[in-house]
Amino acid sequence: xxxxxxxxxxxxxxxxxxxxxxxxxxxxxxxxxxxxxxxxxxxxxxxxxxxxxxxxxxxxxxxxxxxxxxxxxxxxxxxxxxxxxxxxxxxxxxxxxxxxxxxxxxxxxxxxxxxxxxxxxxxxxxxxxxxxxxxxxxxxxxxxxxxxxxxxxxxxxxxxxxxxxxxxxxxxxxxxxxxxxxxxxxxxxxxxxxxxxxxxxxxxxxxxxxxxxxxxxxxxxxxxxxxxxxxxxxxxxxxxxxxxxxxxxxxxxxxxxxxxxxxxxxxxxxxxxxxxxxxxxxxxxxxxxxxxxxxxxxxxxxxxxxxxxxxxxxxxxxxxxxxxxxxxxxxxxxxxxxxxxxxxxxxxxxxxxxxxxxxxxxxxxxxxxxxxxxxxxxxxxxxxxxxxxxxx
Amino acid sequence: xxxxxxxxxxxxxxxxxxxxxxxxxxxxxxxxxxxxxxxxxxxxxxxxxxxxxxxxxxxxxxxxxxxxxxxxxxxxxxxxxxxxxxxxxxxxxxxxxxxxxxxxxxxxxxxxxxxxxxxxxxxxxxxxxxxxxxxxxxxxxxxxxxxxxxxxxxxxxxxxxxxxxxxxxxxxxxxxxxxxxxxxxxxxxxxxxxxxxxxxxxxxxxxxxxxxxxxxxxxxxxxxxxxxxxxxxxxxxxxxxxxxxxxxxxxxxxxxxxxxxxxxxxxxxxxxxxxxxxxxxxxxxxxxxxxxxxxxxxxxxxxxxxxxxxxxxxxxxxxxxxxxxxxxxxxxxxxxxxxxxxxxxxxxxxxxxxxxxxxxxxxxxxxxxxxxxxxxxxxxxxxxxxxxxxxxxxxxxxxxxxxxxxxxxxxxxxxxxxxxxxxxxxxxxxxxxxxxxxxxxxxxxxxxxxxxxxxxxxxxxxxxxxxxxxxxxxxxxxxxxxxxxxx
Ligand SMILES: Cc1cc2nc3c(=O)[nH]c(=O)nc-3n(C[C@H](O)[C@H](O)[C@H](O)COP(=O)(O)OP(=O)(O)OC[C@H]3O[C@@H](n4cnc5c(N)ncnc54)[C@H](O)[C@@H]3O)c2cc1C
Numbered sequence: 084x085x086x087x088x089x090x091x092x093x094x095x096x097x098x099x100x101x102x103x104x105x106x107x108x109x110x111x112x113x114x115x116x117x118x119x120x121x122x123x124x125x126x127x128x129x130x131x132x133x134x135x136x137x138x139x140x141x142x143x144x145x146x147x148x149x150x151x152x153x154x155x156x157x158x159x160x161x162x163x164x165x166x167x168x169x170x171x172x173x174x175x176x177x178x179x180x181x182x183x184x185x186x187x188x189x190x191x192x193x194x195x196x197x198x199x200x201x202x203x204x205x206x207x208x209x210x211x212x213x214x215x216x217x218x219x220x221x222x223x224x225x226x227x228x229x230x231x232x233x234x235x236x237x238x239x240x241x242x243x244x245x246x247x248x249x250x251x252x253x254x255x256x257x258x259x260x261x262x263x264x265x266x267x268x269x270x271x272x273x274x275x276x277x278x279x280x281x282x283x284x285x286x287x288x289x290x291x292x293x294x295x296x297x298x299x300x301x302x303x304x305x306x307x308x309x310x311x312x313x314x315x316x317x318x319x320x321x322x323x324x325x326x327x328x329x330x331x332x333x334x335x336x337x338x339x340x341x342x343x344x345x346x347x348x349x350x351x352x353x354x355x356x357x358x359x360x361x362x363x364x365x366x367x368x369x370x371x372x373x374x375x376x377x378x379x380x381x382x383x384x385x386x387x388x389x390x391x392x393x394x395x396x397x398x399x400x401x402x403x404x405x406x407x408x409x410x411x412x413x414x415x416x417x418x419x420x421x422x423x424x425x426x427x428x429x430x431x432x433x434x435x436x437x438x439x440x441x442x443x444x445x446x447x448x449x450x451x452x453x454x455x456x457x458x459x460x461x462x463x464x465x466x467x468x469x470x471x472x473x474x475x
Numbered sequence: 476x477x478x479x480x481x482x483x484x485x486x487x488x489x490x491x492x493x494x495x496x497x498x499x500x501x502x503x504x505x506x507x508x509x510x511x512x513x514x515x516x517x518x519x520x521x522x523x524x525x526x527x528x529x530x531x532x533x534x535x536x537x538x539x540x541x542x543x544x545x546x547x548x549x550x551x552x553x554x555x556x557x558x559x560x561x562x563x564x565x566x567x568x569x570x571x572x573x574x575x576x577x578x579x580x581x582x583x584x585x586x587x588x589x590x591x592x593x594x595x596x597x598x599x600x601x602x603x604x605x606x607x608x609x610x611x612x613x614x615x616x617x618x619x620x621x622x623x624x625x626x627x628x629x630x631x632x633x634x635x636x637x638x639x640x641x642x643x644x645x646x647x648x649x650x651x652x653x654x655x656x657x658x659x660x661x662x663x664x665x666x667x668x669x670x671x672x673x674x675x676x677x678x679x680x681x682x683x684x685x686x687x688x689x690x691x692x693x694x695x696x697x698x699x700x701x702x703x704x705x706x707x708x709x710x711x712x713x714x715x716x717x718x719x720x721x722x723x724x725x726x727x728x729x730x731x732x733x734x735x736x737x738x739x740x741x742x743x744x745x746x747x748x749x750x751x752x753x754x755x756x757x758x759x760x761x762x763x764x765x766x767x768x769x770x771x772x773x774x775x776x777x778x779x780x781x782x783x784x785x786x787x788x789x790x791x792x793x794x795x796x797x798x799x800x801x802x803x804x805x806x807x808x809x810x811x812x813x814x815x816x817x818x819x820x821x822x823x824x825x826x827x828x829x830x831x832x833x834x835x836x837x838x839x840x841x842x843x844x845x846x847x848x849x850x851x852x853x854x855x856x857x858x859x860x861x862x863x864x865x866x867x868x869x870x871x872x873x874x875x876x877x878x879x880x881x882x883x884x885x886x887x888x889x890x891x892x893x894x895x896x897x898x899x900x901x902x903x904x905x906x907x908x909x910x911x912x913x914x915x916x917x918x919x920x921x922x923x924x925x926x927x928x929x930x931x932x933x934x935x936x937x938x939x940x941x942x943x944x945x946x947x948x949x950x951x952x953x954x955x956x957x958x959x960x961x962x
Pocket of ligand 1: 521522557558559560561562563564565568569580600621622623624627628629630631632633634635636637638639640641688689690692693694695815816903904905940
């Protein structure tokens, strides 16, 4: 067991990191701890617990902006937004189902650091697209800021984006600022039954290429297979759009309609990978590719290993579960992708995640840049060392 | 006389000019190398025309391989490089240096691949912004970010500046609409980042490259997201007798849960000039005009316009007019998109680009007119109100050296004001040379050091567009900025 420190200010955190850097003490950075199993297992000397850095620091509903200290539970941020009829449009996934956790809460800092998005990503962008400002402490113990609280900002390099998805390997986020959107008043989901994967992909491509603003497009193979298309907005506009879509997609059948609440339950499950959460001992992959390649990639994998899977993002995001044995299917999955996309092993026992490339291996030139960039932020290599790539 | 200094040219490079041109002929056909002073003249400035500098030589490569060879050569020889798209930067981003080779990407202007099923297009970097939308319009698609300069500016320049446009309120800016790039590093290595899928692997290289102002790599191909055109769109014109009221109306619209596709603002001086140019039917007797555009089916448009009208009426607008036809809508947008050009025909101007929290609009607009008055300079305001991205055009006479100094001081004061109220120096035009020395007002040295260290990783010798973005003082010595990237 390593020591845990729980700083309550950015200054205290910076001072501690500077000291850790001077002692070459590797640090495990922890928000709510719900995503500890995401990434490669790390060997660290101390844990930084960010639960002391909490609180919403700015919220201007009429300017569509919210800022919070990194340790603030996502639930708190969402509750504050909901009071004003707003939300985080990118619909961050909750990993607790996948990791079989009942308690705990994800933090807003981790949502930014891991660039956690959900089904609505196809319409409103990922977490990184809504993230407009960060404060962070780098591996030298320096407090750095980038971006700000305004919607458009190209002043200097966009370190905000670089932080999103760096999984805490470049800096410890202390405060994050997000652009928010009005929460749609109503939602409606059309459910088509019995489509084979490729047929479903066609239906989703057609819907996504329509002017009717699809905010969710998922396909769950099974008996019967279900293909879901979500539209959101003012109730007055939903009927019209659903009607047009139903007509345009007539050749795919007659859809069942799920109204707001039923629709929400359905998309929450898709977002949180509930369909693949059990059996809990299986490995789970998150595979990203172009929608038109999705069905073929899934088929190429499931022809060779026993896999259960479903599609989000119109077919471009494949969630896939397979046996947590050997390399948990890594070689076969990456061969099926053929470099046109990437695969992340989001659930597997520690020993497998230590042995397998959890994140897609990068070409040499990008790996060299990865190491170079890491060195500028964290020359001592003390922040979540090895979490994304060995030696980074 | 101008205020912004350029670093001194390297005499040893200048002395080798003839040899350098000869070397370039190894990788490029003669037609791609521009040597004569007359022809180089066409590249001596961008849309920040107060600054001019002839480059040493201009090359117009046709392939990624040629770009790679040129960069490999420049890196080995320690020669500076300034990438160039169409030269419409308003920040001096494409301003050459005397000892630099300008690499123009204008010959690489093809659409390589359009994929409607996946809603992506892969294009060469020198294609114009409108060229992408034109190539996919027949199928009802478009590329969303629409800078007013879209007829001329290239996707390369858009990527370098992370450009925005009038319709970014709903659709986001360049960084939200690009899925992949092919780029050449200074040592000639070609890298591909992302592709035709939604989230690229690893660190967010796209996020870092987009907006890096040609300082990290030269982009040769871009994969963009295509969007389906809405069924219909219609603007409404709202005129107010007070600037403050227009600002309050913007806040109320956004707070109501409607996100229009665009909310554009013009003040009286701008309205006058644009109306006489475009005959769009702008009201001439108001102090502030909002162009609010909504999209959807006819019914949806009605519904949104009713809501917006109800909100606007609470602010007692002096005029309220919904566009009645496509021709009228086109004229309304023509006036807005031609605004800078129309004003340019009346006076020289310096275009500011700060962003502020929208709640600060009334206060900041008032302060801007006070600041300009104190310098005895005129100002016209035309900007993206929905996201608080201001474009005060400060009017002056470029041929009067004293006014040149005055306008830069005045502009600096306006931008500092934007930062003071919680905003930033530049919302979409970039830092370039124009805002370079103001960076210390927004960032501490630690913040700047972190950014400059990244430049050092990509470009250890600081050869790519080095005179831009970072204040000249307190720069690291190139050798100390980072580790050389292994080839
Ligand atoms: C009338 C007018 C209206 C405008 N309206 C808008 C607007 O609404 N929104 C907006 O955002 N901007 C606007 N601009 C600014 C300008 O058009 C944008 O910054 C545009 O993106 C520049 O594109 P360009 O092709 O002209 O690039 P250039 O001006 O040639 O270059 C811009 C920058 O890009 C770099 N660069 C060029 N090519 C490459 C490459 N291949 N690889 C790497 N770096 C490269 C250059 O070094 C330079 O730093 C406007 C400008 C004018 C003159």
